[in-house]
Amino acid sequence: MIITCVTNEVYPDASSESLPKIFGRAQEQGIGSFELRLVEGKRFPMFEADAFARLKEQSKEFGINYTAVSPGLFKVPLKSELTALHTNYLLPMSLDLADEMGIKTLILFGPTRAENPAANEFDEVVALIKNAVEIAVARGFTVQLENLPGSWADTSDACFNLLEAVNHPDFGYVWDTGNLYEAEETHFRAGYEKLKPYIRNVHLKDGAVVDGKMVWMRYGEGVTDVKGQVEALIADDYKGTLVLEAACQPHEMADFPTSIAYLKSILA
Incomplete structure (x- = not known):
C-alpha cells in the first residue's frame, strides 16, 4: 500500500504559510x-x-x-446548469492543471440525486460520467469514482451499479468506508x-452517527472499523493508495499524529 495524505487533513491551517507545515x-x-484537494482553503x-x-x-x-487530483467534479445536482459548467470548464481546467503538476489520476463524484428522480436519470448519470472518463482517458488519465452520501454513488450498490454501467478499464473506485457508513450505516463487509x-x-x-449526523473522529474511536478495513x-494484497483523512470536527493539531500512530499499530 502507498500511504498518502490529503493536503487539507494534516495541519489545521489554510493560510499562505500552511504548505511547509x-x-x-x-x-x-x-x-x-x-x-x-484543498490548498490554502481553495x-x-x-x-x-x-x-x-x-x-x-x-x-x-x-x-x-x-x-490524484480531486476537483469536486460533479458534486452538483444532475438537473443543474452547473453540471454543464463542470463538463465544459471544470473538467478541462482540472486536466490542464493536473498535467502541469505531472498528475495523471482524476477523482470525480456521482451528481447529487434528486429526492424523486425520473426513471431515465440513471442513464443520464452514466452518460455524463462515461463522457468525462473518455475525455480524461484520451489525455492519458485514469479516473476514479468516489462515493458520497446523497449522490448517485452513495451506497455500495449504487457505486457498483455505476461502475458496471460505465464499464471502462480506466475507471476505478475510491473506497471511502466513512462516506459509505454515513450513507447506509452498515459494516464495510456488506459491499466490499x-x-x-x-x-x-x-x-x-x-466516525459515528451522533444525533443523526455523521461526526468524524480519530482512528479507532468511531464505528467504521478502520482496523478491519486495513486488515x-x-x-487481499492491496497495492494501491491508502489516503489518510485524519481530521476530526473541529480539526485539532493532535488529530494527524494520533491517527497515524493508530494506523502504524495495525501495520506493524
Missing part, C-alpha cells in the same frame, strides 16, 4: 505522497495564482509525489466483495 509534518512521519484547480506558485515550489522542495475488483484508491476515516486490504 503540511508537507513537513507528513515528512516527519515518512509520508511523501499526497492527494491534491479547492483544486481554483487556486490563487500565488498559491499555485507556492504549491509547485514547496512540492519540489519537499519531494512530494501526487497520486462486490466493490473489491474496482478499488484503486482507499480513503481512510473513522482486509492487507489480506
Whole structure:
C-alpha cells in the first residue's frame, strides 16, 4: 500500500504559510505522497495564482509525489446548469492543471440525486460520467469514482451499479468506508466483495452517527472499523493508495499524529 495524505487533513491551517507545515509534518512521519484537494482553503484547480506558485515550489522542495487530483467534479445536482459548467470548464481546467503538476489520476463524484428522480436519470448519470472518463482517458488519465452520501454513488450498490454501467478499464473506485457508513450505516463487509475488483484508491476515516449526523473522529474511536478495513486490504494484497483523512470536527493539531500512530499499530 502507498500511504498518502490529503493536503487539507494534516495541519489545521489554510493560510499562505500552511504548505511547509503540511508537507513537513507528513515528512516527519515518512509520508511523501499526497492527494491534491484543498490548498490554502481553495479547492483544486481554483487556486490563487500565488498559491499555485507556492504549491509547485514547496512540492519540489519537499519531494512530494501526487497520486490524484480531486476537483469536486460533479458534486452538483444532475438537473443543474452547473453540471454543464463542470463538463465544459471544470473538467478541462482540472486536466490542464493536473498535467502541469505531472498528475495523471482524476477523482470525480456521482451528481447529487434528486429526492424523486425520473426513471431515465440513471442513464443520464452514466452518460455524463462515461463522457468525462473518455475525455480524461484520451489525455492519458485514469479516473476514479468516489462515493458520497446523497449522490448517485452513495451506497455500495449504487457505486457498483455505476461502475458496471460505465464499464471502462480506466475507471476505478475510491473506497471511502466513512462516506459509505454515513450513507447506509452498515459494516464495510456488506459491499466490499462486490466493490473489491474496482478499488484503486482507499480513503481512510473513522466516525459515528451522533444525533443523526455523521461526526468524524480519530482512528479507532468511531464505528467504521478502520482496523478491519486495513486488515482486509492487507489480506487481499492491496497495492494501491491508502489516503489518510485524519481530521476530526473541529480539526485539532493532535488529530494527524494520533491517527497515524493508530494506523502504524495495525501495520506493524
